[in-house]
Amino acid sequence: MCSSRKFLPTFTFSLVLCCVFIGTYYCFTQAITDGGYTEWSAWANCTKTCGEGVQVRYRSCSNPSPGRYGKDCYRFGPNEDTKPCFLTICPVDGKYSDWGPFSVCDKPCNGGKQVRTRQCNNPPPVFGGRPCEGPDKEEKDCNTNPCVPVNGGFTEWGSYSACSVTCGKGKMTRTRSCTNPAPLYGGKGCDGPDSETAECDMEPCRPQQHQGKAASQAPKPAGKAPENAEQSAKPA
Secondary structure (H helix, E strand, O other), X not given: OOOHHHHHXXXXXXXXXXXXXXXXXXXXXXXXXXXXXXOOOOOOOOOOOOOEXXXXXXXXXXXXXXXXXXXXHHHHOOOEEEEEXXXXXXXXXXXXXXXOOXXXXXXXXXXXXXXXXXXXXXXXXXXXXXXXXXXXXXXXXXXXXXXXXXXXXXXXXXXXXXXXXXXXXXXXXXXXXXXXXXOEOOOOOOOOOOEEEEEEEOOOOOOOOOOOOOOOOOOOOOXXXXXXXXXXXXXX
């Protein structure tokens, strides 16, 4: 019959040896365990409230976690995934183009204005964007020198009109205008008449002809304008 004292040390040693073996096996299997990913998380919110943004989702290498000598999860791909997202079109605020050149001065003297403009089209405001800030027109003074008075001058005399009668003696007229130059900036008007008349001598009238009708033919040459030519002067 076995002694109980002899049996107990043997059982205790066996139990300890078994625990050591199991622990060692567990530790070994844990150390060589390859990692595995969890399921993907839900997609995060879009990174932008308008226009094109990005959505992201994640997964972790914890199902199971890799052991000390195990392989990590990157052999299965990245732990992060992205995709583009678009919620709505973004408003575009307007911006001005460059200034255009200044216009020609609107006055030659006594102070005028030059104007330049720019357009709100670089880009124009769209999709609820704000309009351009600032003025679209700019002015500056020009030709501030005082105007010099310009006196009026007559043009050359025009040709005489046809004789006022078809026979006998009549009158013909010629004119000129005060536009060479016209008086400006307080200058004086033209001196002298702007029209003059001269006699014209047609062929003698026959008994059945009547004077007073408009001449249909050129008057006979009468040399230079007669000294007694009638002149009608208009005030300058």
